[in-house]
Amino acid sequence: MADDSIYQAVRGGRIPKGLSAIDVHCHFGRFSNYYIPNNDVNAMISAMDLLGIRQAWISSIVAIFNDVRGGNKEVAQALRDHPDHFLGTTVVNPNFPEQLKDELKRCYEEFGFRAVKLHCPVHRYSVGGAAYEAVWKFASEKKVPVLAHTLEDDMSHVERIGKEYPDLVLIVAHANQLQFEACFKVVGSLPNVYTDIVSSGFPYGLIERMVKAVGSEKVLFGTDVPYLDPVSQWGKLAFARLDDGAKENIYLRNAEKIRSRI
Amino acid sequence: MDRREFICISSGGSLMLPEMMHALRAQATSGGPVDCNFMLGPSSRIPNAYEKVEDVIAEMDYYGIEQVLAYHSYSRFIDAGQGNELIAGIARQSHRVRPCWVIYPSPAELPNPEEFVERMHARDIRALRIFPGQRDPNTFGLPVRSWSFGSLFSALEQHRVPLFVERPLLSWEEIYDVATRFKRLPFVILDAHFGESRNIYTLLELCPNLYFGTTYLLLFNGLDDMVRRFGAERFLFDSGLPEREPSMVLPIIYFSRIREQQKQLILRGNFERLWGSAYGG
Numbered sequence: 001m002a003d004d005s006i007y008q009a010v011r012g013g014r015i016p017k018g019l020s021a022i023d024v025h026c027h028f029g030r031f032s033n034y035y036i037p038n039n040d041v042n043a044m045i046s047a048m049d050l051l052g053i054r055q056a057w058i059s060s061i062v063a064i065f066n067d068v069r070g071g072n073k074e075v076a077q078a079l080r081d082h083p084d085h086f087l088g089t090t091v092v093n094p095n096f097p098e099q100l101k102d103e104l105k106r107c108y109e110e111f112g113f114r115a116v117k118l119h120c121p122v123h124r125y126s127v128g129g130a131a132y133e134a135v136w137k138f139a140s141e142k143k144v145p146v147l148a149h150t151l152e153d154d155m156s157h158v159e160r161i162g163k164e165y166p167d168l169v170l171i172v173a174h175a176n177q178l179q180f181e182a183c184f185k186v187v188g189s190l191p192n193v194y195t196d197i198v199s200s201g202f203p204y205g206l207i208e209r210m211v212k213a214v215g216s217e218k219v220l221f222g223t224d225v226p227y228l229d230p231v232s233q234w235g236k237l238a239f240a241r242l243d244d245g246a247k248e249n250i251y252l253r254n255a256e257k258i259r260s261r262i
Numbered sequence: 263m264d265r266r267e268f269i270c271i272s273s274g275g276s277l278m279l280p281e282m283m284h285a286l287r288a289q290a291t292s293g294g295p296v297d298c299n300f301m302l303g304p305s306s307r308i309p310n311a312y313e314k315v316e317d318v319i320a321e322m323d324y325y326g327i328e329q330v331l332a333y334h335s336y337s338r339f340i341d342a343g344q345g346n347e348l349i350a351g352i353a354r355q356s357h358r359v360r361p362c363w364v365i366y367p368s369p370a371e372l373p374n375p376e377e378f379v380e381r382m383h384a385r386d387i388r389a390l391r392i393f394p395g396q397r398d399p400n401t402f403g404l405p406v407r408s409w410s411f412g413s414l415f416s417a418l419e420q421h422r423v424p425l426f427v428e429r430p431l432l433s434w435e436e437i438y439d440v441a442t443r444f445k446r447l448p449f450v451i452l453d454a455h456f457g458e459s460r461n462i463y464t465l466l467e468l469c470p471n472l473y474f475g476t477t478y479l480l481l482f483n484g485l486d487d488m489v490r491r492f493g494a495e496r497f498l499f500d501s502g503l504p505e506r507e508p509s510m511v512l513p514i515i516y517f518s519r520i521r522e523q524q525k526q527l528i529l530r531g532n533f534e535r536l537w538g539s540a541y542g543g
Contacts, residue, residue, distance in 0.1 A: 011326045013516040035459040037487035047482075050517060200456070200480055204310055204507050226482040228456075235513030239325070 025222025088113035128157030294328035299500030303335030494524035
């Protein structure tokens with residue numbers, strides 16, 4: 001494979017043969033804010049097959065926005081139906097701390113989920129909040145990664161958590177959106193903190209800046225399906241001015257390493 | 263040397279007559295994508311703004327873009343007349359750049375819209391872009407109303423000159439109002455966000471003269487679904503370069519499940535149709 005064969009393929013309107021990916025930031029289920037056509041599990045799998053995505057780590061939209069237990073249960077069903085395609089991700093709501101530990105345990109033991117998803121903006125709760133301490137302990141002990149959609153001024157908390165829990169793998173979703181530089185500083189300095197490439201808006205050259213700042217070993221591929229078309233996220237990495245090795249790290253290898261710890 | 267002069271001089275080559283340039287562009291119709299949302303010229307806000315034509319061409323080549331419909335940064339941020347002359351000069355020297363003019367519609371600056379459109383015609387300028395809005399300092403300080411833009415839109419409609427505008431600069435109500443009041447005006451909305459899919463779907467249904475740029479149409483299964491419902495004729499490839507990259511939207515078009523002919527319409531054909539239909543063809 002030439003050093004830029006991924007770029008050459010996408011520029012020519014082709015998907016490179018043999019290129020695989022793991023999607024660490026994927027959702028599942030209905031969403032009311034805007035119309036999403038054909039948003040079902042078959043469409044997700046069809047898109048995964050198109051792009052060579054071997055596995056998607058899915059978290060429930062229903063669980064994030066409305067019903068934690070009901071939403072996680074929907075993901076459990078999808079996991080039962082398609083065990084080769086999905087890895088279940090537990091959603092917890094810190095505003096109900098008394099249910100949080102039980103839900104972590106239930107999803108891990110009963111459903112076989114092997115990741116955790118936190119959504120700080122929706123739950124209006126900082127990643128540094130006390131209710132999440134149970135998550136850090138649980139995830140460290142079980143060696144399951146935590147994907148956290150943080151608040152824009154959360155990076156100092158991420159730094160503290162990353163240092164206090166060295167066995168934890170913490171993924172800062174969306175490169176912390178509004179605080180890129182602060183995110184890169186923490187991700188670059190802590191071996192157990194990662195970030196992903198997922199976003200809808202994308203300033204020119206951001207992936208290249210990201211890799212320059214933290215290294216291709218600390219960046220993960222995700223799609224945000226069904227909020228976004230996964231081709232958009234796949235494509236921006238394929239077109240990035242990086243060599244194939246760096247892209248393969250991001251598409252696949254880094255997630256494989258994290259998964260192997262579980 | 264003045265940076266603006268540099269853009270014109272550095273592109274090299276001798277000046278061409280409009281007919282010759284038209285023929286050159288037409289020869290390239292079997293080629294690659296035409297990007298209908300491109301800015302040329304310096305910008306204090308955008309670090310990688312293109313100041314040399316060779317940089318523009320290199321960027322287009324990187325993404326496999328064959329031609330761009332471009333306005334000049336001076337037209338938007340400094341002076342429409344000056345920027346329009348600059349972009350016309352660049353387009354005379356490179357068949358890969360198609361010029362888009364910009365105008366501020368107030369009686370002092372645009373006393374006679376009809377005359378202005380005639381002037382565009384004489385220079386073979388077949389697209390116009392506006393930056394309306396009152397809050398953003400990078401806009402014209404004018405809302406889209408019949409008293410502000412009406413006579414300009416009427417002149418554009420009469421000559422079928424396509425109008426390009428970014429969705430965040432006007433409301434959905436304004437888009438609906440313009441599209442229904444000026445029914446024969448080809449009205450292209452850029453930067454419409456997938457999160458507003460219900461508005462996009464509704465107005466595509468209601469307004470046949472409305473077209474959408476694809477940059478932010480990142481909806482899961484969205485392009486397939488919209489093409490199936492409304493036809494490929496309603497969408498135009500655009501990038502937003504140099505501020506953003508086309509790296510998300512080009513693969514969406516390439517790998518969508520629509521027919522190859524429909525992809526070609528979005529990548530190029532629809533733009534060619536609108537461009538070619540201005541002033542009666």
